[in-house]
Amino acid sequence: MKTFSKLKSTVVYPWTVFRKKVPLGSFIVSRIVTMIVLLYLLGFALFGLMELAPGDIVDQMMSQQIMTEMSAGKTKQSVQDAKFSEEQEQKLREEFGIDKPFYVQYGAWLKRVVIHHDLGTSLISRAPVSFLISSRIWNSVLLNLISLVFITAFSFLLGVYFSSKAGTRTDIAATFFALFFHAFPGILLLILLQLFASLTGLFPVTAYPEFPFSEAPVKFTFSYMHHIFLPLLASFLGGIGGTMRMIRSTMLDQMGMPYIMALRARGISERRVYLNHAFKNTLNPYITGSANLLAGLFSGSLILEIIFAYPGIGRLMYEAVTQQDVNLVLANSMFVSALVLAGMVISDILLAVVDPRIRYGAN
Known part of the structure; x- marks a missing residue:
């Protein structure tokens, strides 16, 4: 007691x-x-x-x-x-x-x-695990953040636009293609894009330049953009379908709310109704789902990095699992999981910032 x-x-x-x-x-x-x-x-x-x-x-x-x-x-x-x-x-x-x-x-x-504060050494290469992860993790973070930015920007633009065209042929066509790419197998899309690069020669079949950034920073930047175009395209097409449809449906739901009718009755322009009022309320479900989207990008980048020989954390994880390098597998998994969990916490904080109705822990 x-x-x-x-x-x-x-x-x-x-x-x-x-x-x-x-x-x-x-x-x-x-x-x-x-x-x-x-x-x-x-x-x-x-x-x-x-x-x-x-x-x-x-x-x-x-x-x-x-x-x-x-x-x-x-x-x-x-x-x-x-x-x-x-x-x-x-x-x-x-x-x-x-x-x-x-x-x-x-x-x-x-x-x-x-x-x-020691992650140990790799059982295969005998190199420090922290060195192996630090040399790969930022490549994966950069690739997935670029994907997230493009998916977010185009999802909001297209979702808001097509919500204003609900029921038209344009909206039906957009919904069809969104569902098509959302359901299309990601690994098959990556293989087809690599075959396209191999047959046409317009893009490299690998997703990373052959020389380091320190050798020629400007040249590396343009070369990197050229190398990752097709992997980014595959990630973009696989992620935008579900996100765009979620934003479109949220916008349509908001446009049927009584406060929207009141705003229209007051003579407020349709553009202000869409962008200044209804659009803000689409942020909540997106912020909630953004952590899951980021987790999906990280898990999907495993296949991407293997097919396009991208030196990221996913490829390092695959090599560690096939060789049963326990120290490397555990450190990789814990690091990526920590990033995803941190993203979920940040999304919860952003919810409280954008929505004044949310007050965590308040009575």
Whole structure:
């Protein structure tokens, strides 16, 4: 009883006061705590799933060595001699730390990250995981942010425009093409665009320049825009359909509201009704769905980066999973998940900014 009273006086009461005085701040703190718990559970689940996968990284190394020996034309006996002995395999597993149960491995990894701020080293390349991620993550962030900006801008422009043409042939045609590209398989669209680039030669079949930014910044910028045009087009066509239809339907719903009829009765121009009043209320559902859109872009960029050989985090994740590089897989997943969860928190904050009716935590 005393313990409960002490906990209530030291934690519950100050939190209640803080929540009443700063409701949005308390909401942000609670969401950050929730993010930390979700990331912890995600890491635990990932370690468990990697444990369920057949084989491990030592088996991968042994298979690669045998394939190398066979491709070099060695005899069957020499290939057999090249296999690791059981003692060597056990020694390698101890060296990599994969000889223990997955929850013990996860605890050791979590302790190293939290206390020493060290993501470990890649089990394959032996390079620091933080270096591998930092060299790829900004490529994926840049590509997905550009996609998000284009999808957002054109979705609002087309959604508002076609809502004013509801029921016309133009609106029906736009709805048809939006549904078509929304339902079209993304991987097939990427393959068709790469075949188009290969046959016509108008665009590169890879999505990244062959020289670094530091070598020629201006030339790199124009070359980068040329290389990512087709991947961006595929991402744009796959994302704009659903977003545009959502904004169009929200606009149509707002235009039927009583306050719109009152504004029209007061003689306010149709343009002001659309842009100054109805348009503002379309921001709420878009902001709510923007975090899911960003998460979809990140998950979809995995296929994009593999097909177009784009050096991003998705391709790095694919290589790490196929090689069962546990440290790299976990760090990649946690980093991308943290970005997506942070995007959800930001979207919730923006909702409170654009809509004065929303007050998190207020009674």
